[in-house]
Amino acid sequence: MPSVRAVLFDFGGVFMESPFAAVRAFGARLGLDPGRALELIFGPYDRDTDHPWHRLERGEVSLLEARRAIMELGAPEHRVDLFEALGSLRDTTVREDVIALAREVRAGGVRTAIVTNNVREFGDGWRAMLPVGELFDAVVDSAHVGVRKPDPRIFRIALERLGGLAPKDAVFLDDFPGNVVAAERLGMRGILVGEDHRPALRWLRALLK
Numbered sequence: 001m002p003s004v005r006a007v008l009f010d011f012g013g014v015f016m017e018s019p020f021a022a023v024r025a026f027g028a029r030l031g032l033d034p035g036r037a038l039e040l041i042f043g044p045y046d047r048d049t050d051h052p053w054h055r056l057e058r059g060e061v062s063l064l065e066a067r068r069a070i071m072e073l074g075a076p077e078h079r080v081d082l083f084e085a086l087g088s089l090r091d092t093t094v095r096e097d098v099i100a101l102a103r104e105v106r107a108g109g110v111r112t113a114i115v116t117n118n119v120r121e122f123g124d125g126w127r128a129m130l131p132v133g134e135l136f137d138a139v140v141d142s143a144h145v146g147v148r149k150p151d152p153r154i155f156r157i158a159l160e161r162l163g164g165l166a167p168k169d170a171v172f173l174d175d176f177p178g179n180v181v182a183a184e185r186l187g188m189r190g191i192l193v194g195e196d197h198r199p200a201l202r203w204l205r206a207l208l209k
């Protein structure tokens with residue numbers, strides 16, 4: 001097996017609780033069908049579409065515009081509020097063991113990047129949760145590059161920023177299966193991070209040996 005030269009980390013669901021879990025819990029509180037809240041808020045997440053959340057992650061609309069458009073999608077009976085759906089994430093804490101592993105990976109001479117589907121308005125918030133400059137050689141934020149996972153171009157941007165590495169040199173961790181599949185299709189090694197994130201960390205350690 002070729003050696004690993006870079007590790008690319010997703011942010012939400014890897015360094016902190018999964019936004020998908022937060023929205024599922026929100027849907028359950030409203031008594032929505034399983035999956036309905038996810039579909040309303042995040043759209044068909046394994047594809048890149050013009051759903052308002054996808055446009056938000058590509059930096060094409062503001063958070064307030066996306067919130068309004070998502071309310072309209074579910075109207076009248078499922079008028080869901082994005083702010084309420086993501087509200088629990090405000091109190092979430094960062095996973096110190098993931099930070100420690102990222103630090104260790106980089107100290108071992110392996111390049112590191114964050115590849116996050118994110119929201120421009122959340123930029124200061126998530127960056128304040130972890131020592132970004134210390135942990136990563138590159139930060140690729142969908143809202144800034146205008147491309148979101150699972151579009152393979154976002155992985156190519158990350159590999160380019162890490163010094164022009166080949167996909168086979170890199171491992172990618174994400175909590176969303178469609179993103180892991182997209183990375184693997186490009187030739188990267190993918191690790192799916194489950195609700196218990198610790199098995200994924202063990203898997204990464206094993207690949208780095």
Ligand SMILES: [Mg+2]
Pocket residue numbers: 010011012013014174175176
């Ligand atoms: Mg994620």
